[in-house]
Amino acid sequence: MTTVLVLMDESDASRQALTLARQFGEPRSMRMDAVKPFAPDAVAAALARAADDLNVSAVFAPGTDRGNEVIARLAARTGLPFAANCIAATPGDPATLTRLRWGGSLLEEARLHSPRPLITVAPHTVPADSGPAPVEVDVKAPAEADLVVRVVDHVAPSNGGLSLAEAKVIVSGGRGVGSKEGFAIIEDLAGLLGAAVGCSRAVTSAGWRPHSDQVGQTGTKVTPDVYIACGISGATQHMAGLKGAKRILAINSDPQAPLMLNADYTVTGDLKEIVPAISAEIRKRR
Amino acid sequence: MRVLACIKRVPITGGRILLTADARAINTQHLGFTMSPHEECGVEEAARMIEAYRGDSVVLTLGPPEAVEQLRDAMALGIDRAIHLQTDGQEWDAEGTASALTDAIRTEEGASGRFDIIFFGNESADSGGFQVGARVAHALGRPLVTGLKKVTLEGSAVRCEQEVEGGRDVYVVPLPAVLTVKEGLNLPRYPSVPGRMRARTRPVAVSTPARPAPRLELVRLAVPAGQGRRAESLGAGAGAAPAVVEMLQKAGVL
Numbered sequence: 001m002t003t004v005l006v007l008m009d010e011s012d013a014s015r016q017a018l019t020l021a022r023q024f025g026e027p028r029s030m031r032m033d034a035v036k037p038f039a040p041d042a043v044a045a046a047l048a049r050a051a052d053d054l055n056v057s058a059v060f061a062p063g064t065d066r067g068n069e070v071i072a073r074l075a076a077r078t079g080l081p082f083a084a085n086c087i088a089a090t091p092g093d094p095a096t097l098t099r100l101r102w103g104g105s106l107l108e109e110a111r112l113h114s115p116r117p118l119i120t121v122a123p124h125t126v127p128a129d130s131g132p133a134p135v136e137v138d139v140k141a142p143a144e145a146d147l148v149v150r151v152v153d154h155v156a157p158s159n160g161g162l163s164l165a166e167a168k169v170i171v172s173g174g175r176g177v178g179s180k181e182g183f184a185i186i187e188d189l190a191g192l193l194g195a196a197v198g199c200s201r202a203v204t205s206a207g208w209r210p211h212s213d214q215v216g217q218t219g220t221k222v223t224p225d226v227y228i229a230c231g232i233s234g235a236t237q238h239m240a241g242l243k244g245a246k247r248i249l250a251i252n253s254d255p256q257a258p259l260m261l262n263a264d265y266t267v268t269g270d271l272k273e274i275v276p277a278i279s280a281e282i283r284k285r286r
Numbered sequence: 287m288r289v290l291a292c293i294k295r296v297p298i299t300g301g302r303i304l305l306t307a308d309a310r311a312i313n314t315q316h317l318g319f320t321m322s323p324h325e326e327c328g329v330e331e332a333a334r335m336i337e338a339y340r341g342d343s344v345v346l347t348l349g350p351p352e353a354v355e356q357l358r359d360a361m362a363l364g365i366d367r368a369i370h371l372q373t374d375g376q377e378w379d380a381e382g383t384a385s386a387l388t389d390a391i392r393t394e395e396g397a398s399g400r401f402d403i404i405f406f407g408n409e410s411a412d413s414g415g416f417q418v419g420a421r422v423a424h425a426l427g428r429p430l431v432t433g434l435k436k437v438t439l440e441g442s443a444v445r446c447e448q449e450v451e452g453g454r455d456v457y458v459v460p461l462p463a464v465l466t467v468k469e470g471l472n473l474p475r476y477p478s479v480p481g482r483m484r485a486r487t488r489p490v491a492v493s494t495p496a497r498p499a500p501r502l503e504l505v506r507l508a509v510p511a512g513q514g515r516r517a518e519s520l521g522a523g524a525g526a527a528p529a530v531v532e533m534l535q536k537a538g539v540l
C-alpha cells in the first residue's frame with residue numbers, strides 16, 4: 001500500500017480529510033501548526049520535503065482557509081495541480097473526484113491528471129475518521145526565506161457580541177427590510193430570542209449592516225437551530241450559507257420566492273407587520 | 287505606486303442554477319454577469335490606494351470577449367486601464383490561468399514598471415480553486431498573504447489582517463507583494479455616472495494567449511439534491527404570530 005500525507009489540526013474537518021485520505025493509502029500526518037507562529041510557506045515547504053522523502057502518492061488537507069492556503073502554496077512550489085474542496089475522490093490515473101463550486105451550490109465531477117494529487121476536503125461533507133491517529137512526520141527547522149510571511153500579531157474580534165457562525169438562533173433581514181432603520185424590528189425580535197442578527201448581501205452592499213452580519217457564500221456559513229429569514233429572496237449564494245441550518249422560517253410577501261420554497265416553515269405577507277407581531281406574541285406569553 | 291487587480295467574469299445565478307444540455311457549464315442564456323464580490327473589494331482597494339498615494343492602477347482578466355464589461359465595471363470604480371487576455375469561451379484550469387496571468391504581468395511590468403501590490407480574490411466565485419493568486423505569487427517570487435479583511439500600507443511594507451477563528455492574524459510583508467482578499471475588506475463605492483462615462487474611454491489592451499491542456503479536467507457539473515425542506519405554511523400576515531411562537535417553542539429556542 002502507498003503512503004499518503006495529511007495536513008491536520010484539531011478540527012473535525014481534519015478527521016474528515018483523513019477519511020478520504022485513507023482511500024489513497026496509509027496516512028502519515030503533519031501538524032498545521034508545525035511551524036510556530038504560523039508561516040504558511042514554511043509548512044508548504046515541509047510538506048513538499050516530507051512528500052518526497054516518503055514518496056507519498058497524494059497529499060490531503062481540510063478544505064478550511066488554512067488548509068486551502070497551504071496546499072495552494074504547495075501546488076505552486078511543486079508545479080502540481082490542486083483540487084480544492086472535494087467531497088469524494090478515487091485514486092487512479094487519472095484520479096476521479098467530485099468537488100464543490102459556488103460555495104456548495106454546484107458539484108463538479110473532474111479528472112485529476114497528476115503523479116501526486118493534492119486534494120482538500122470540503123468540511124462537513126464526509127464522515128469523520130474515527131480510526132487511530134496517523135503517525136506524525138518530523139519537521140526540520142524552516143529556511144529563512146519561508147518565514148517572510150508569518151503571523152506577527154493577533155487582534156481580538158471587534159464586536160464582543162454573538163458570533164454569527166456559532167449562534168443558535170439567527171434573525172436575518174434582506175432588501176425587503178427596506179432601510180437601515182427598518183432593522184429595529186429585526187433587532188427587537190433577535191433580542192427577545194437571544195439571537196444574532198444576520199442579513200443578505202443586498203443589505204451589506206447598501207451599507208445598512210456591516211459585512212460581519214452577512215450570511216452566504218462570501219459571508220458567513222451558519223449552523224443555527226432556527227434561521228428566520230425576513231424579506232430575503234433566497235439566491236443560491238445566500239442559500240450556500242444555510243446548508244447547516246436545522247430549521248428555516250421564511251417571511252416574505254412573495255410566496256414563490258426561492259427561500260419560501262426551500263424553507264421548513266413559511267409566513268406570507270409584509271414583514272413590517274409580521275415581525276413586530278411575533279415579538280408582541282412572545283412578550284404576551286412572558 | 288502601481289497596483290494591479292485580477293478579476294474573473296462569472297454569472298449571477300439567482301435562485302436556481304440551470305445547466306447546459308451537456309452539463310459542462312451553467313446555462314447563462316438569461317443571466318447577467320459580474321466579478322466576484324471578493325475581487326470587487328480588491329478593485330476598490332486598488333482604486334483607493336492610487337487615490338491616496340498617486341500612481342497607476344490596472345485591472346487584468348482572462349476571459350471571453352464579453353469580459354470587457356467587467357473590466358469597464360472595474361474602471362468605473364476608479365481603475366485607470368485594463369488588460370484583457372481573450373479566450374474563445376473555453377475554460378482554463380487554474381494552472382493555465384495563472385501562467386497566462388503571470389506572462390501578462392511580466393510583459394506589463396517590463397513596459398511600465400513593477401506593481402507594488404497585486405490583488406486577487408481569495409477564491410473565484412464559480413470554480414473556487416483557491417490557488418491562482420498563490421501560483422502567480424510563486425512564479426513572480428513575491429510574498430503572498432491570503433484571505434485579507436484589512437490592508438494598510440506602512441512605508442515599503444504592507445500590514446495585512448487575515449480573518450481566523452477568534453479574531454484576526456496579522457502579517458507584515460515587504461513590497462512588492464501579492465494579496466488575496468475577501469468581501470468585507472471595504473465597502474465598494476457605487477459607480478458614479480461620470481465614473482461610468484470615463485470607464486468607456488479608458489484603454490483596454492487585448493491579447494489572445496494559447497490555452498494549455500488542463501490537468502484538472504472538468505467532466506460534468508451537477509446541481510446537488512435539495513435538502514428536502516417541506517415548506518409548511520404557518521399562515522399569512524400578523525395572524526401567523528401565535529403559530530410562529532409555538533414552532534419556536536417546539537424547536538426549543540424559546
Ligand SMILES: Cc1cc2nc3c(=O)[nH]c(=O)nc-3n(C[C@@H](O)[C@H](O)[C@H](O)COP(=O)(O)OP(=O)(O)OC[C@H]3O[C@@H](n4cnc5c(N)ncnc54)[C@H](O)[C@@H]3O)c2cc1C
Nearest residue numbers: 348377379380406407409410413415416417418502503504
Ligand atoms: C465549461 C467549463 C469548463 C471548465 N473546465 C475546467 C477544467 O477543465 N479544469 C479546471 O481546472 N477548471 C475548469 N473550469 C473552471 C475554470 O475556469 C477555473 O475557473 C479556472 O481554472 C480558474 O481557477 P479558479 O476560478 O478556481 O481560481 P481561484 O484560484 O479560485 O481564483 C482566485 C482568484 O484568481 C483570480 N482569477 C481567477 N481566474 C481568473 C481569470 N480568468 N482572470 C483573471 N483573474 C482570475 C481572481 O482574482 C480570483 O478571485 C471550467 C469551467 C467551466 C464553466
Ligand SMILES: Cc1cc2nc3c(=O)[nH]c(=O)nc-3n(C[C@H](O)[C@H](O)[C@H](O)COP(=O)(O)OP(=O)(O)OC[C@H]3O[C@@H](n4cnc5c(N)ncnc54)[C@H](O)[C@@H]3O)c2cc1C
Nearest residue numbers: 174175176200201202216217218219231233237253271411
Ligand atoms: C458571487 C456572488 C456571491 C454572493 N454572495 C452572497 C452572500 O454571501 N450572501 C448573500 O446574501 N448574497 C450574496 N450574493 C448576492 C445574491 O445573489 C443576491 O443578490 C442577494 O442575496 C439578494 O438579497 P435579498 O434577498 O435581500 O434581496 P432581493 O433578492 O431583492 O429579495 C428581497 C426579497 O424581499 C421580499 N420583500 C420585499 N418587501 C417585503 C416586505 N415588506 N415583506 C416581506 N418580504 C418582502 C421580496 O419578495 C424578495 O423576495 C452573491 C452574489 C454573487 C454573484
